[in-house]
Amino acid sequence: MKKINQRNIGHDVLPLFAERWSPRAMSGEEISDKQLMQLFEAARWAPSSYNGQPWRFLYAKKETPHWDTFFNLLIDFNKQWTKNAAVLIVVLSKKTFEHNNKPCKTHAFDTGAAWQNLALQGSTMSLVVHGMEGFDYDKAKKDLHIPDDYQVEAMIAIGKPGKKEDLPKEMQEREFPSDRKKIEEFVKEGKWE
Numbered sequence: 001m002k003k004i005n006q007r008n009i010g011h012d013v014l015p016l017f018a019e020r021w022s023p024r025a026m027s028g029e030e031i032s033d034k035q036l037m038q039l040f041e042a043a044r045w046a047p048s049s050y051n052g053q054p055w056r057f058l059y060a061k062k063e064t065p066h067w068d069t070f071f072n073l074l075i076d077f078n079k080q081w082t083k084n085a086a087v088l089i090v091v092l093s094k095k096t097f098e099h100n101n102k103p104c105k106t107h108a109f110d111t112g113a114a115w116q117n118l119a120l121q122g123s124t125m126s127l128v129v130h131g132m133e134g135f136d137y138d139k140a141k142k143d144l145h146i147p148d149d150y151q152v153e154a155m156i157a158i159g160k161p162g163k164k165e166d167l168p169k170e171m172q173e174r175e176f177p178s179d180r181k182k183i184e185e186f187v188k189e190g191k192w193e
């Protein structure tokens with residue numbers, strides 16, 4: 001079996017899928033605005049129902065007035081390692097279409113595609129791009145003044161790679177690319193039963 005990034009690959013795929021993973025070790029260095037915009041450009045080209053593009057991203061760069069507002073949304077576990085991130089992002093999705101105000105069934109699905117584009121772009125640029133659900137969703141909505149028509153989906157920490165040794169001990173032990181279920185565990189031909 002082929003190995004990419006210490007992961008067993010069952011069928012031939014583009015290496016970028018298995019090369020992407022979610023490290024926690026970051027150096028604390030800044031990333032450039034150019035790099036940040038490259039990530040959003042990648043997100044921009046995601047497909048979506050009716051090309052509605054329901055994804056929205058709010059961000060805060062370290063050492064700016066917005067940083068503390070974003071950082072303080074996180075649970076303590078995530079604060080421990082994201083303190084060395086360069087940028088924190090809150091990902092939102094618009095629940096209705098702009099063209100007719102009707103509910104969009106796929107707002108979260110489409111926004112997931114945009115986040116994955118962003119993550120793959122970051123990975124190919126040797127940046128850490130790490131998704132998070134460990135934060136206070138209600139506080140995010142309130143503190144970031146998010147209107148009711150938008151759903152808070154997740155946060156993302158972005159930064160330059162750092163040293164594993166600088167992480168707390170229990171995180172060092174988890175700092176490796178994880179495995180996946182077998183295809184048969186999540187794919188079935190035909191009906192459910």
Ligand SMILES: Cc1cc2nc3c(=O)[nH]c(=O)nc-3n(C[C@H](O)[C@H](O)[C@H](O)COP(=O)(O)O)c2cc1C
Pocket residue numbers: 020021022023078130131132133134135154176177178
């Ligand atoms: C939506 C989402 C939420 C996540 N939440 C957290 C989190 O709060 N804290 C954390 O350390 N990792 C978080 N992760 C990282 C996952 O644990 C990680 O993506 C998963 O174990 C697969 O590993 P890989 O990304 O390295 O392939 C999250 C990932 C995603 C996509």
